[in-house]
Amino acid sequence: MPYRADQPKLLPCWQAHVTVGPMRDQGTGPSGQRLIIPITGGHFEGTLDPAGAARPFGGKVLPGGFDLQRLRPDGNKELEAIYHLETDDGTGIEIRNHALLTYSAPGVLDYGRSRICIEAPMGPYGWLNDRIFIGTLEPIRPFEEVLIRAFVVE
Amino acid sequence: MPYRADQPKLLPCWQAHVTVGPMRDQGTGPSGQRLIIPITGGHFEGTLDPAGAARPFGGKVLPGGFDLQRLRPDGNKELEAIYHLETDDGTGIEIRNHALLTYSAPGVLDYGRSRICIEAPMGPYGWLNDRIFIGTLEPIRPFEEVLIRAFVVE
Amino acid sequence: MPYRADQPKLLPCWQAHVTVGPMRDQGTGPSGQRLIIPITGGHFEGTLDPAGAARPFGGKVLPGGFDLQRLRPDGNKELEAIYHLETDDGTGIEIRNHALLTYSAPGVLDYGRSRICIEAPMGPYGWLNDRIFIGTLEPIRPFEEVLIRAFVVE
Amino acid sequence: MPYRADQPKLLPCWQAHVTVGPMRDQGTGPSGQRLIIPITGGHFEGTLDPAGAARPFGGKVLPGGFDLQRLRPDGNKELEAIYHLETDDGTGIEIRNHALLTYSAPGVLDYGRSRICIEAPMGPYGWLNDRIFIGTLEPIRPFEEVLIRAFVVE
Numbered sequence: 001m002p003y004r005a006d007q008p009k010l011l012p013c014w015q016a017h018v019t020v021g022p023m024r025d026q027g028t029g030p031s032g033q034r035l036i037i038p039i040t041g042g043h044f045e046g047t048l049d050p051a052g053a054a055r056p057f058g059g060k061v062l063p064g065g066f067d068l069q070r071l072r073p074d075g076n077k078e079l080e081a082i083y084h085l086e087t088d089d090g091t092g093i094e095i096r097n098h099a100l101l102t103y104s105a106p107g108v109l110d111y112g113r114s115r116i117c118i119e120a121p122m123g124p125y126g127w128l129n130d131r132i133f134i135g136t137l138e139p140i141r142p143f144e145e146v147l148i149r150a151f152v153v154e
Numbered sequence: 155m156p157y158r159a160d161q162p163k164l165l166p167c168w169q170a171h172v173t174v175g176p177m178r179d180q181g182t183g184p185s186g187q188r189l190i191i192p193i194t195g196g197h198f199e200g201t202l203d204p205a206g207a208a209r210p211f212g213g214k215v216l217p218g219g220f221d222l223q224r225l226r227p228d229g230n231k232e233l234e235a236i237y238h239l240e241t242d243d244g245t246g247i248e249i250r251n252h253a254l255l256t257y258s259a260p261g262v263l264d265y266g267r268s269r270i271c272i273e274a275p276m277g278p279y280g281w282l283n284d285r286i287f288i289g290t291l292e293p294i295r296p297f298e299e300v301l302i303r304a305f306v307v308e
Numbered sequence: 309m310p311y312r313a314d315q316p317k318l319l320p321c322w323q324a325h326v327t328v329g330p331m332r333d334q335g336t337g338p339s340g341q342r343l344i345i346p347i348t349g350g351h352f353e354g355t356l357d358p359a360g361a362a363r364p365f366g367g368k369v370l371p372g373g374f375d376l377q378r379l380r381p382d383g384n385k386e387l388e389a390i391y392h393l394e395t396d397d398g399t400g401i402e403i404r405n406h407a408l409l410t411y412s413a414p415g416v417l418d419y420g421r422s423r424i425c426i427e428a429p430m431g432p433y434g435w436l437n438d439r440i441f442i443g444t445l446e447p448i449r450p451f452e453e454v455l456i457r458a459f460v461v462e
Numbered sequence: 463m464p465y466r467a468d469q470p471k472l473l474p475c476w477q478a479h480v481t482v483g484p485m486r487d488q489g490t491g492p493s494g495q496r497l498i499i500p501i502t503g504g505h506f507e508g509t510l511d512p513a514g515a516a517r518p519f520g521g522k523v524l525p526g527g528f529d530l531q532r533l534r535p536d537g538n539k540e541l542e543a544i545y546h547l548e549t550d551d552g553t554g555i556e557i558r559n560h561a562l563l564t565y566s567a568p569g570v571l572d573y574g575r576s577r578i579c580i581e582a583p584m585g586p587y588g589w590l591n592d593r594i595f596i597g598t599l600e601p602i603r604p605f606e607e608v609l610i611r612a613f614v615v616e
Contacts (some may be wrong), residue, residue, distance in 0.1 A: 027429025141413025181583025275489025
């Protein structure tokens, strides 16, 4: 298929149910208030290369990551979640999810989209290094579980 | 409209015709071959907030930026274009466009998508700070002009 | 004292004894082999503003961070350790320590220095946001504890 | 010489006289006021590997870079200067200089130090990829020329 630049598409790639621990308020630094949310685990499932070979994959969200949040002076929130996935066959995959959240009223989410940077070892999951991904965020259980939907930009 | 996380959309936001100067080969560093492409000018036009107020905007690509390219050991190319737009009313906007290019054969582009990070002053263009953007790349005149299409993730 | 640019100095600022968990080998990605080392705890002590008010400070290294290592194709190692300190009075401080390690022979460290990026809340520890820091690394107990010495660039 | 971590030293490595063009005020974005200063040229000279082989090197500062400045809400200034050096034998070297400036009174510099990230091709200048560098800043001719002194952390 020849390369096309005029109509990029978003295709669902994976969903991660991420469980989180209690938030720590780090106070207000030179670029806004900082909040830290530990990532305690979870699971994910999806489809590699949905526009091509379309192979299923899934596994665990490893505990030990965190979501480093910044409340910007303009009221928007920037999230930087850093954590690792482990596939069912034991492969480790690094996730850095940079999200932007805006609110129409306190606590009422208006916008929540992200750039997902991913690094996988070469081999069965190497396709993940060859694409750009975006994500959405959805609280499933407040302060306990978040659903991250990841889409490949094709 | 209530927040939805299951069906993000890409809406066309702006197009930039970017003119470039002669490439400089910086040799091969610890993370691959480096190529520098000066950005010499251009123009852009589009629509701010296409899902909402939908206001037209446009202007110039300022000369003096560059595209810092890295040819990864796996054959893919990472681009980091840093430059500024100036709107018709004189507002400066910073662009950092991180692109990933893959090739099906030497010189035959298979994939070319990007994460566009943008920073605008608060005011008429402040909406640009409140969204996530992705881009596509298309050579218009080889080694002379590139078309960047930018899409907002809604 | 008037500003001087010709003879910057390194002054000891703090030392952190960081305990680590078992390393995970994440395989080889597009930029080299990735190794993850969980940060499990530790403690630190030192002096804030050693060229000025020289106030002592200290506390804990919080568990839940990690050291994201990359073995570059040229044999050097890049470390990106992300974790948090908590001072004795309960203030959270974010550390991002970007280190470069070179080896004269396998396992024989030749060079180990780092750039330490730090973010503290404004207030008693706000001085940390106003300086540039570098660090050194020293294994204390192999695979169990590392000593990080941090120096302010004055 | 065995590895030592307790007494890191700063050794002079190179000095760059960087000429700059007129500043552009980009207005105030979500993280503070943005100022852009074009880098128009200059020259540098110094010593590679001053603690070892101590070879002289020098050349030009290439026009076409810029210093992307941010005036933080706390009054400090963060600079991100991105430009290239070209050695006398035609080798291109990338510089990213992240500086922090504080002021004791408006316009009166109190502190000006930086982290210098550098990338050189492998070969005669490959040593630059194997070390951590810090810098100082000194205005030579206001709004026209800045002196950057770079020091290796040994």
